[in-house]
Amino acid sequence: MKRLLSVFLIVLLLAGCSQKPKQVEQPAPEPAKPPVEENIAVENPPAVEEKESNLFDARKSKVGDKVAGLRITKVEVHNASDEDYDAYVDFEGEVTVSGTFKHNLDDEFLDHEISFRVDEEWASKLPMLAHDQRYVWFMFMNHDDAEKALGAPGTEGKATVTIKNYSIKYAHTEIWNTADLVKAEKK
Numbered sequence: 001m002k003r004l005l006s007v008f009l010i011v012l013l014l015a016g017c018s019q020k021p022k023q024v025e026q027p028a029p030e031p032a033k034p035p036v037e038e039n040i041a042v043e044n045p046p047a048v049e050e051k052e053s054n055l056f057d058a059r060k061s062k063v064g065d066k067v068a069g070l071r072i073t074k075v076e077v078h079n080a081s082d083e084d085y086d087a088y089v090d091f092e093g094e095v096t097v098s099g100t101f102k103h104n105l106d107d108e109f110l111d112h113e114i115s116f117r118v119d120e121e122w123a124s125k126l127p128m129l130a131h132d133q134r135y136v137w138f139m140f141m142n143h144d145d146a147e148k149a150l151g152a153p154g155t156e157g158k159a160t161v162t163i164k165n166y167s168i169k170y171a172h173t174e175i176w177n178t179a180d181l182v183k184a185e186k187k
Contacts, residue, residue, distance in 0.1 A: 054123075055130040058087035058168075067127035069093060070166060078171070084131055086171040094164045094182055097122040099137075101184075102156040103147065109174050112153050113139050114146045116161060116179075129170055138166070138177035149184035158187040 054068035059080045065072045070091035078086040099118040104110040118126060118136040126136055140146035140163075150159060163179035 054126060054128050056127060057130050058089050059085065061089070067091070068095070068125060070095060070127055084172075087129055087168065088170070089127070089129075089168045091127060091166045091168075092164070093166075094162055095125050095166065096160060096162045097125050098158070098160040098187075100156065101150050101159050101161075103151055103153050105154040110139070112143075114143060114150060115139050115176075116159075126166060127168065129168060132168075132170055136177075138163075138179045140181045141165070141178050142180045146181045146184070149181060150186065160185045160187065 056065075056067045058075055058077050061067070061072055061075050063072055063075060070093040072089060073092050074088070074090040076088040097118045099116055099122060101114060101116045103114045104112055106112070116138055118138075120135075123136040128136060151157075161184045162182040164182050165178075165180045167178045169175045169177055
């Protein structure tokens with residue numbers, strides 16, 4: 001029996017020694033990277049030119065912010081928790097837009113004021129509250145200068161105007177945006 005056990009142990013020992021040890025694969029070395037030239041700077045222009053939006057939320061705006069190229073000088077918001085909140089925002093800077101003017105003649109709400117409705121393709125030149133669904137229009141605050149440039153009461157027509165001191169007045173009442181006329185070119 002001892003002999004049988006000895007043979008069995010020898011066979012086991014030989015069987016264990018006959019297996020090859022496991023080989024762990026080593027990762028292949030990475031090829032050498034080409035030298036980087038440090039003095040070459042290449043600037044690629046963006047595929048799409050970024051454009052500043054004219055839409056903004058007055059609740060998140062502050063004096064000094066720029067919207068459509070005009071700088072905010074005053075922000076006043078009422079009912080800020082409402083989606084359709086009231087806002088009064090004044091801007092500084094000049095902007096040129098085209099549209100239709102009307103020197104009102106005894107209008108119930110507008111009296112003899114001169115209104116200017118901005119053409120749709122020019123509307124993005126002026127700041128606009130993101131929730132404001134009105135078309136873009138304003139009244140000239142320097143009435144006498146606007147009358148000299150655009151015409152007497154009852155006059156209407158197309159013009160390209162440069163304005164400054166644009167002011168948004170948005171509330172649930174008869175109120176409108178205003179601006180000062182800098183120059184006008186009637187069409």
